[in-house]
Amino acid sequence: MYYSSLRQIISEYLSKKTQDREDKSDNDWWYASSLGLCKRKHYLRRANMAFKDAKDERINLTGELGNAIHDWFGNMLSSMGSVLETEFTLVDEVNRIRGRLDLVVEFTTGKEVIDVKTERPESFFKRAKSSDNKIKNHQKMQLGWYYFMLKAGKYPDLVAARILYIDRGGGCLDEFKIDFDDEFKKKIFDEIDELNMYWKSQTLPPALTLKEDKWQCRYCEYSKYCKKVESNNNLKVKKIK
């Protein structure tokens, strides 16, 4: 098959990949990667609401490039002999939550679960320079869930977690070791309980209201439906469909 440009090949590849993913996906789960983010969006995705707008192609391409960096990172660490796990799926059937962790690595100080995040240079430096938000809360929640799941299961001797931010543009690195405590564990599992409570009662979680959270709405494929719901407070999810 011939194409008229590289852009066309990339575009067709991305839409095929998106379609394949949608055909194979089992959406009836909460995802660890959405913990700490908008609960309403998390709910609508699990409800498999079929009214999403086409995702911006650039977002899909950025995702693919991020995956390529993850693959490189896993291969690089494996070649150095430090890796115990790469791309490992964790599942909690009871609470209907799953997630795919990046790595478990053995350091001189013990085993740690690792999450690798790639960022645009602007985001990387904005985050790195901020005084109180160097690790984003939702990313800490995601990593914390991996940590406590592994600790309760396959790796009871896990000692900590670690997050590595990579600046996609300039190759800068920002690395943090995290020691999770019981208070943070409660925060994670309380949120999962809350999501399940909404699910069982078929009630949509509230929309985001805090200014610092509203950035999520800019990237939300459910925004127009969300507004519709706001005009009818008691609208149940089946009625939205």
Ligand code: SF4
């Ligand atoms: S538009 Fe905003 S509040 Fe509504 S579901 Fe999306 S992220 Fe949540």
